[in-house]
Amino acid sequence: xxxxxxxxxxxxxxxxxxxxxxxxxxxxxxxxxxxxxxxxxxxxxxxxxxxxxxxxxxxxxxxxxxxxxxxxxxxxxxxxxxxxxxxxxxxxxxxxxxxxxxxxxxxxxxxxxxxxxxxxxxxxxxxxxxxxxxxxxxxxxxxxxxxxxxxxxxxxxxxxxxxxxxxxxxxxxxxxxxxxxxx
Numbered sequence: 001x002x003x004x005x006x007x008x009x010x011x012x013x014x015x016x017x018x019x020x021x022x023x024x025x026x027x028x029x030x031x032x033x034x035x036x037x038x039x040x041x042x043x044x045x046x047x048x049x050x051x052x053x054x055x056x057x058x059x060x061x062x063x064x065x066x067x068x069x070x071x072x073x074x075x076x077x078x079x080x081x082x083x084x085x086x087x088x089x090x091x092x093x094x095x096x097x098x099x100x101x102x103x104x105x106x107x108x109x110x111x112x113x114x115x116x117x118x119x120x121x122x123x124x125x126x127x128x129x130x131x132x133x134x135x136x137x138x139x140x141x142x143x144x145x146x147x148x149x150x151x152x153x154x155x156x157x158x159x160x161x162x163x164x165x166x167x168x169x170x171x172x173x174x175x176x177x178x179x180x181x182x183x
Contacts, residue, residue, distance in 0.1 A: 004032035004049045006089075011047055016040060021049030023089070033089050059084055059092065061126045064139070067094055069117045074098075077113050079121065079132060093129050096121060100133040102173050112173040118143035120175050140175035154182045 004010050010022060011030040018024060021034045032038070036049040059065065059081070067079040079094040096119070101112045113119065113134075120139050121132035134140045144153045146163040153161035153170060155178045160169045162182060 002038040003035070004038045005035055006032055008032050010038055010049065011040070016045050016047035019046045019048050021051060022047055058126060058128075059090065059123050059130055061123055063123045064120060065090070065094065065123055065130075065132070066118065066120050066142070069096075069113055069115050069119060072109060072113060072115055074109060077101075077109065079119060081130065094121065094123070094132040095129050096132045096134065100124070100131070100135060103135050111171045113141060114144070114147060114170075114172070116145050117141045117172065120177075134173055134175070138176045140173040142175050142177060143179045144170070144172055146170070152180055154180045156182050 009029040010032050013024045013028050013030055016030060018030050021036055022030050022032055025031050030047055032049045034049055034051045036051040039048040039050060063084050065081045066083040067081040069077050070080050071078045075098040077096040079096055081090050081092040081094050084090050098106050098109050106112055119134060120142050121134050122136060122139055124131040124133055144161055146153055146168055147170060148168050149166045151163050151165040153163055155174060156162045161172055162169050
């Protein structure tokens with residue numbers, strides 16, 4: 001029995017495929033995502049890191065998370081959560097209802113959030129699927145791409161997002177701390 005810590009290399013990607021509790025880093029190493037017990041299936045070439053305590057992997061109410069908007073419908077956006085509190089890796093699904101996007105009435109959800117946006121949101125419950133909110137000023141879209149050409153959008157002083165490639169302007173519910181700002 002071998003104990004693995006988060007970020008610790010446990011194998012190289014040629015040796016085994018990560019199945020649970022592990023990931024392949026850019027340097028080609030398989031690293032642990034959680035504190036847990038290392039399990040290597042030499043026959044199938046699979047590697048697992050079984051968490052010591054599954055309860056610690058659940059997000060708590062009030063935690064700020066970051067995620068990728070994978071789809072948007074008339075009243076709901078699905079967010080793939082990849083980070084919590086800025087540094088912890090997660091692989092969870094969040095639901096952002098139209099009533100939780102802004103403090104004002106939202107007539108068209110597409111004016112506030114679109115697929116492929118990176119958002120920062122607050123968790124409203126502590127069981128999956130996680131309900132999210134972007135009503136607070138520090139929450140909302142932190143990185144967006146142009147709906148027309150796919151280039152990075154820059155935040156203008158007007159509060160709209162501007163595409164330097166095609167010149168298009170788009171509206172989003174932008175968080176304080178948006179990553180690219182026009183100067």
